[in-house]
Amino acid sequence: MQVIKYSFQQHGDTRGQLVSLEEFNDIPFRIKRVYYVYDTLPNVRRGFHAHKSLEQIMICIHGKCKVLLDNGLEKKIVYLEKPYEGLYISNNIWREMYDFSEDAVLLVLASDLYHEEDYIRDYDEFLKFIASKN
Numbered sequence: 001m002q003v004i005k006y007s008f009q010q011h012g013d014t015r016g017q018l019v020s021l022e023e024f025n026d027i028p029f030r031i032k033r034v035y036y037v038y039d040t041l042p043n044v045r046r047g048f049h050a051h052k053s054l055e056q057i058m059i060c061i062h063g064k065c066k067v068l069l070d071n072g073l074e075k076k077i078v079y080l081e082k083p084y085e086g087l088y089i090s091n092n093i094w095r096e097m098y099d100f101s102e103d104a105v106l107l108v109l110a111s112d113l114y115h116e117e118d119y120i121r122d123y124d125e126f127l128k129f130i131a132s133k134n
């Protein structure tokens, strides 16, 4: 499984840093939704789902966390620790986010609005869904 991690351009100067993200230029899809996760408690693990069609970019804009990616055949662990790093997650990938630092803010850019019917929240169902695609 190929992990696609973007290193966004930082517009730094003596005042500090700035990152700008434009749909189709920096982000490979139209950004239809933005959400963020914060105040996560210790030992919390979130996610536990895949999407049938949604694409996302995850950016830990403050603090750090880990993301487990699973395509049904292979698993990869990605560290998100920099506010200028973005992890691309395509559809059909099971994800779990964990080891959040106390100050972590995980920003997510998504290619569509929230549709519960796009979620696969059962791991066995995910494996069956992947198998039916191949």
Ligand code: TYD
Pocket (backbone or CB within 6 Å): 033, 035, 037, 046, 047, 048, 114
């Ligand atoms: P959930 O899917 O459990 O989050 P995670 O993937 O991080 O484990 O979402 C938590 C709650 O927020 C759940 O009730 C659904 C709701 N929600 C929205 O209303 N809109 C959204 O865009 C998202 C991502 C979640």
